[in-house]
Amino acid sequence: MHTNTDTKTLQYDIRPSFQAVGEISSSFTKLAHTLIDNNIHIIDGFIGVNWEFVINKIKKEFEDYDIIPHFVAIDDALLSEEIINNLVMPYLGGDDPLFGKKSLLPLSSFFDTKKIEQFREALRESTEYIIFYGVGAALLDSTNTLMYVDLPKSTLIQRMRAGQAWNLGCSNSKDPKQIYKRYYFIDWEALNDHKRSILPRIEIMADQQSDETLPWILGRDLRQTLHQMSINYFRVKPTFESGVWGGQWMKEHLTGIDQNAKNYAWSFEMIVPENGLTLKSNDQVLEISFDQLMFSESKNVLGLAQPRFGVEFPIRFNFLDTFDGGNLSIQCHPSPQYAKSEFGENFTQDETYYIVDRKGDAQVYLGFQEDIDQEKFRSALEQSFETGESIAIEQYIQMFESKKHQLYLIPHGTVHSSGIDNLVLEISATPYNFTFKMYDWVRPDLDGKPRPLNIKRAFDNLNFKRKGEVVNETLIVKPITLKIDDQAEKVHLPTHEDHFYDVVRYDFDREIRIETNNQCHILMLVEGEAIELTTANGMKQVFHYVETFAIPAAVGWYLLRNLGTQQAKVIQSFVKDSKCNQF
Numbered sequence: 256m257h258t259n260t261d262t263k264t265l266q267y268d269i270r271p272s273f274q275a276v277g278e279i280s281s282s283f284t285k286l287a288h289t290l291i292d293n294n295i296h297i298i299d300g301f302i303g304v305n306w307e308f309v310i311n312k313i314k315k316e317f318e319d320y321d322i323i324p325h326f327v328a329i330d331d332a333l334l335s336e337e338i339i340n341n342l343v344m345p346y347l348g349g350d351d352p353l354f355g356k357k358s359l360l361p362l363s364s365f366f367d368t369k370k371i372e373q374f375r376e377a378l379r380e381s382t383e384y385i386i387f388y389g390v391g392a393a394l395l396d397s398t399n400t401l402m403y404v405d406l407p408k409s410t411l412i413q414r415m416r417a418g419q420a421w422n423l424g425c426s427n428s429k430d431p432k433q434i435y436k437r438y439y440f441i442d443w444e445a446l447n448d449h450k451r452s453i454l455p456r457i458e459i460m461a462d463q464q465s466d467e468t469l470p471w472i473l474g475r476d477l478r479q480t481l482h483q484m485s486i487n488y489f490r491v492k493p494t495f496e497s498g499v500w501g502g503q504w505m506k507e508h509l510t511g512i513d514q515n516a517k518n519y520a521w522s523f524e525m526i527v528p529e530n531g532l533t534l535k536s537n538d539q540v541l542e543i544s545f546d547q548l549m550f551s552e553s554k555n556v557l558g559l560a561q562p563r564f565g566v567e568f569p570i571r572f573n574f575l576d577t578f579d580g581g582n583l584s585i586q587c588h589p590s591p592q593y594a595k596s597e598f599g600e601n602f603t604q605d606e607t608y609y610i611v612d613r614k615g616d617a618q619v620y621l622g623f624q625e626d627i628d629q630e631k632f633r634s635a636l637e638q639s640f641e642t643g644e645s646i647a648i649e650q651y652i653q654m655f656e657s658k659k660h661q662l663y664l665i666p667h668g669t670v671h672s673s674g675i676d677n678l679v680l681e682i683s684a685t686p687y688n689f690t691f692k693m694y695d696w697v698r699p700d701l702d703g704k705p706r707p708l709n710i711k712r713a714f715d716n717l718n719f720k721r722k723g724e725v726v727n728e729t730l731i732v733k734p735i736t737l738k739i740d741d742q743a744e745k746v747h748l749p750t751h752e753d754h755f756y757d758v759v760r761y762d763f764d765r766e767i768r769i770e771t772n773n774q775c776h777i778l779m780l781v782e783g784e785a786i787e788l789t790t791a792n793g794m795k796q797v798f799h800y801v802e803t804f805a806i807p808a809a810v811g812w813y814l815l816r817n818l819g820t821q822q823a824k825v826i827q828s829f830v831k832d833s834k835c836n837q838f
Contacts, residue, residue: 266799266800267509267510267799267801267802268510268799269509269512270511270540271802273483273489275476275534276476276480277476277480278537279470279471279536279537279541280471280539281470283312283315286461286469287313287316287317287319288320289459293458293459295386295458297387297396297399297401298313298386298387298389298392298403299389299390299392299402299403299404300389300390300463301411302438303406303410303415304404304463306328306388306389309404317384322384323384325383325385326387328387328388329374329387329391332373332374333365333366334365334367334424336425336426340425342365343358343360343441346358346440348436348440352432352433352707353436353688354436355436355439355440355441356598357599357600359599360444362390362391362449363391363394365424365445374395390423390446393449400474401459402458402471403459404461404463404469405460405461405462405544406462406464407492408531409492412435415431415435422438422442423441423442439528440598440599443528447546450547451550454551458473459471460474460543461541462542462543470541472536481552482552482555485548485807486555486792486810487790487807488804488807489548489805490802490803490804491524492530492542493522494522495519495521496521497518497701498519498520500520500583501518501577501581502519502576502676502678503518503579503580504519504612504678505522505576506518509522517701520577520580521573521575522573522576523573524779524803525568525571526571526573526687527545527568527571528685531545532547532548549566550566552807553566554809555809556775557569557808557830558771558808559774559830559832559835560808560834560835563835564601564830567601567685569685569755570683570775570777570830571681571683571686572680572803574679574801575677575678575679577673577675577677577678578676579676580675581675582620582696583673583674584672584692584693584695584696585652585671585692586672586690587667587669587670587716588603588604588667588690588716589603589667589689589715590667590668590716594667594689604687604689604690605665605666605667605684605754606671607664607683607754607758608673608679608680609660609680610658610662611660611679611680611781611801613657614676616676617674617675617676618655618656619655619656619657619663619674620648620670621652621653621731622653622723623651623721623723623726624653624723632651633714636710637710639694639697640708653723653726654674660760660781660782660824662682662732662748664750664751665730666730666751666752667753668721669718680781682777690709691709692706692708692709693708693710694708729751730751732749732750735749742764742765743764743765744762745759745760746759746760746762755830756828756830757828757830758826758827760824760825761823761824761825763817764822765817767815769812769815771806771808771809771813772832773808774808774830774832775805775806775808776829777804777828778803778804778806778826779801779803780801781801781826782800782821783800783819783823783824783825785797785798785799785800785818785819786815786816786817786819787816788804788815789816791813
């Protein structure tokens with residue numbers, strides 16, 4: 256038998272898709288016909304959409320029907336950029352380069368109420384075929400059906416970095432990190448709430464990540480497809496990012512990944528705020544935002560956990576790749592109270608590190624040395640930041656040799672980092688932006704600028720009781736193995752009391768049946784070649800090594816069959832029953 260890493264390249268689908276109910280079309284002729292037949296006068300959409308491309312294509316098709324529509328951009332009703340900047344300023348965290356606070360501003364607050372009313376009157380009384388389009392166009396009409404043009408957030412970020420997309424109501428280019436900060440804390444909050452409110456009356460859903468085609472699906476087919484996902488399975492489209500400490504494992508092993516990147520630091524396997532879901536129909540594909548599944552089917556997806564988390568998906572899977580790369584920064588994450596009061600997050604960034612692969616003398620940094628002196632540690636960090644001189648961090652932080660399939664617990668306030676030559680599966684609560692870096696090995700970011708440190712925020716949250724032998728006893732998991740039958744075991748990797756999620760691994764030669772117990776399960780094959788999923792509803796799907804997928808709570812039970820020649824190991828995470836009603 257061979258191990259996965261003996262093979263240079265592994266089978267890994269970077270564009271997973273789910274079979275759509277109904278047809279996905281890219282025909283602008285059919286699109287215009289559907290708009291006319293349904294008397295649609297509103298085309299709303301997400302920020303970053305290339306509206307010139309969309310409207311010019313639709314306009315041409317309308318003219319072929321001998322209809323000359325009058326298109327009006329809803330942008331004309333936006334408040335001035337100065338007013339909008341003043342409106343959002345309280346949520347931007349002042350001079351903080353990374354952190355703001357989630358805004359409660361509705362999308363309507365970005366618009367001039369008098370102009371909106373004028374547009375509403377024009378929509379009601381116009382004798383010509385008038386179409387209002389743009390971000391927020393549905394604010395003009397709260398009852399009739401409409402078209403929505405979605406844009407994957409990964410595509411939006413690419414356009415932003417290329418100087419082709421900006422913040423809502425802004426036309427001038429800024430530092431990409433500042434644009435992203437405002438996306439996360441303000442724009443996406445308003446746009447997601449708006450999308451959720453109009454989703455039931457969307458007649459046409461389109462995907463505008465290409466300036467050559469515009470795939471679209473009827474709203475009723477979209478909603479039925481989302482329902483099918485909610486009673487079977489889903490796998491989001493992963494995205495990959497380079498980083499200053501990034502490694503080479505994913506480049507060397509995952510099929511289809513762009514080889515031109517210098518490295519890959521992260522693979523976002525399942526992060527709700529940014530990942531998309533790809534639907535397929537014959538040779539057509541369409542991507543929608545993951546949150547649409549949650550807006551439509553959160554009860555089916557989350558089951559017992561839905562009352563606590565609502566439409567927020569609670570658990571995140573992502574890779575940290577440091578193979579032949581660098582150490583992550585020395586860091587910690589905020590307490591729940593701090594995350595709520597400072598950033599407006601409903602829960603915090605409690606993490607774990609699961610070691611999928613490693614080599615050499617790879618290390619994990621975790622917890623303080625027994626003799627840690629808080630003041631000396633802070634003074635050393637601040638002096639290093641001011642002078643640019645490195646420090647012997649191991650004088651303060653413990654190092655443990657990483658072990659394949661070991662789980663390391665990182666509840667909030669725990670100082671930690673991954674060393675070089677690890678492939679870490681980070682199993683975590685969903686928030687992913689709130690990393691307080693204290694020491695970053697005195698290196699610049701990929702853009703050549705210093706990486707921001709957050710020493711003060713870190714010291715507001717660090718738990719100095721997690722030191723010495725306490726770390727080994729409470730943060731390095733001791734597996735509990737339960738034999739299921741002659742070919743399968745259930746390995747419990749118990750998490751910390753502060754973690755609202757648990758982690759289990761199933762090791763099996765042939766197959767195993769798993770009950771959801773009304774919880775959503777997030778899974779990954781962490782050893783083996785491939786497994787076949789069969790849901791209680793009879794749907795089948797094959798998943799390969801290191802592919803992440805989820806089984807909604809409503810599925811009830813499912814089978815996993817080992818398709819490889821070696822034992823399969825499948826990691827699984829889910830919300831603890833005891834944490835479902837804690838707010």
